[in-house]
Amino acid sequence: MEVVDLQRQSVRELNQFLHHDAVSGKVQALEVLNPDGAHNIAVGVNTPIAIAIRGHAGYYCAGMNKHASVTIDGNVGWGVAENMMSGTVRVKGFASESAGASAHGGLLVIEGDASLRCGIGLKGGDIVVGGSVGNFTAFMAQAGRIVVCGDAGDALGDSLYETVIYVRGRIKSLGSDAQVEPMRETDYAAVGELLNRAGLTHDPMTFKRVASARQLYHWNADANQEY
Amino acid sequence: MCGIVGLLVKKPELKAQLGALMLPMLTGMSERGPDSAGLAVFGDALPAAAGRRYSLHAPDWNYDWAACVAALNRVLKHPVEFTAKGNHAILIATDDPQKVAAAVAEGFPSLHLLSVGRSIDVYKDVGHPTAVAERYGFKGLTGTHLVGHTRMATESAVTPAHAHPFTAGEDFCLVHNGSLSNPYSIRRKLEPLGIRFETDNDTEAACRYLEWRMREGDNLEAALESSFRELDGFFTFLIGTGDSLALVRDPFACKPAVVAETDDYVAIASEFRSLAKLPGVKHANLFEPAPEQLYVWKS
DSSP states (O other): OEEEETTTSOHHHHHHIIIIITTTTTOSEEEEEOOTTOSSTTTTOBSOOEEEEESOBOTTTTTTOBSOEEEESSOBOTTTTTTOOSSEEEESSOBOSSTTTTOOSSEEEESSOBOTTTTTTOEEEEEEESSOBOTTTTTTOOEEEEEESSOBOTTBTTTOOSOEEEESSOBSOBOTTEEEEOOOHHHHHHHHHHHHHHTOOOOGGGOEEEEEOOOSSSOOGGGTTOO | OEEEEEEEESSGGGGGGHHHHHHHHHHTTTTTOBSEEEEEEEOSOOOGGGOEEEEEEOSSTTOOHHHHHHHHHHHSSSOOEEEEETTEEEEEEOSOHHHHHHHHHHHOTTOEEEEEESSEEEEEEESOHHHHHHHHTGGGOOSSEEEEEEEOOSSSOOSTTTSSOEEOSSSEEEEEEEEESOHHHHHHHHGGGTOOOSSOOHHHHHHHHHHHHHHTTOOHHHHHHHHHHHOOEEEEEEEEETTEEEEEEOTTOOSOOEEEEOSSEEEEESSGGGTTTSTTGGGSEEEOOOTTOOEEEEO
């Protein structure tokens, strides 16, 4: 396995290695040592490779990921897996704000808690959070699925489009146009499949479905700006 | 964008290392705030009879502090002790604090009084955080706790007076990451009460507002609670008092913070990369402070 020690090499060198030397299956696995909260670790990877980050990462870790499987043995800063296209990103600790922001595809697993604005503007990826999520989760999220095994903060799913959120714990408050809907067979199957891929064993029967009431899709002059 | 750091040591033997432990935290926030830096350090409080500490900033690196203190001694009843480094000096004076401040303001209008109190010393200046830290020897600072700031100005000028921390009253200071939308409304509310402002900086309004609330009888919790109603804008505030550090984030929490706590210390920074060099941080209790929640650590 290749090893890059960020105490000796820069993040730019690491990413250039991933963008050039590691493409087309030339490197199967890579270990990143001493991340120490550095930003932009393993950003823009476009090749099937397993990347293990041994420690806490900073902002935008595994951003724009395509094909790679990235595991962080620690916490991550803002915007982990933002704009992810495919592949898998797994955070063993907690994730700071805007985790999985506007991801188009792939699976983001956060084993601990996720902070505010998790899945903001999600465009098609899947997010599974083992712990709880902060306020404004899934704000204006358009497609994809979010599974929350713990509790959800304020304004869950505010101005939601077609992303569906499944919550196991308590929902502090729903955002504008988000509503709790009955779970159907397809929902139980979706939660089961996502939990299974995330390696979590909760019973899908214990989750609630939150989706858009679609009242914001069209301008309503009678609403008098009250939503 | 700005960077904030805070450090409180829990064991007396670590007081001598406070500056050395903090230095990589502050310089680690240089990218978030490359134009100015500053910190407030709190040491053992002077006994009541020993007077108060005054941190002063002069416009000139070769300022003649000895002449300044000699002139102050002619006006004040009791002699003033001082230690100086370049454009910065710490005075210890036993006269009434208002008289000391007035003597400085009248006799030396070019000097800026950075802080007053029994345990606070403040250093702040323009320049890269590494250069500011080197300029004043931050590495050698001792004490129980400190708050620091690296500034990337977005709303007012880059001058030593506009750098953080801001102070008000005694042994009270504030550093801020964010921006307030209504500093002038706050100011218009406070100025008729006789509260004087020194800059047009938004953080100064927050600092003077909170100190005013506490002087009016609020405890820190109540003062911060009222700030959620009165202050409009984005903020992560880190507050230092004679015996505590306090951290609070606005309801939208758009400005970051992360905390690391061990048996030896509590360390706060905008980002984890500033905490990464602390001894034992790999086994620290790490968490991200929640919005609208007050965190207080006592020294």
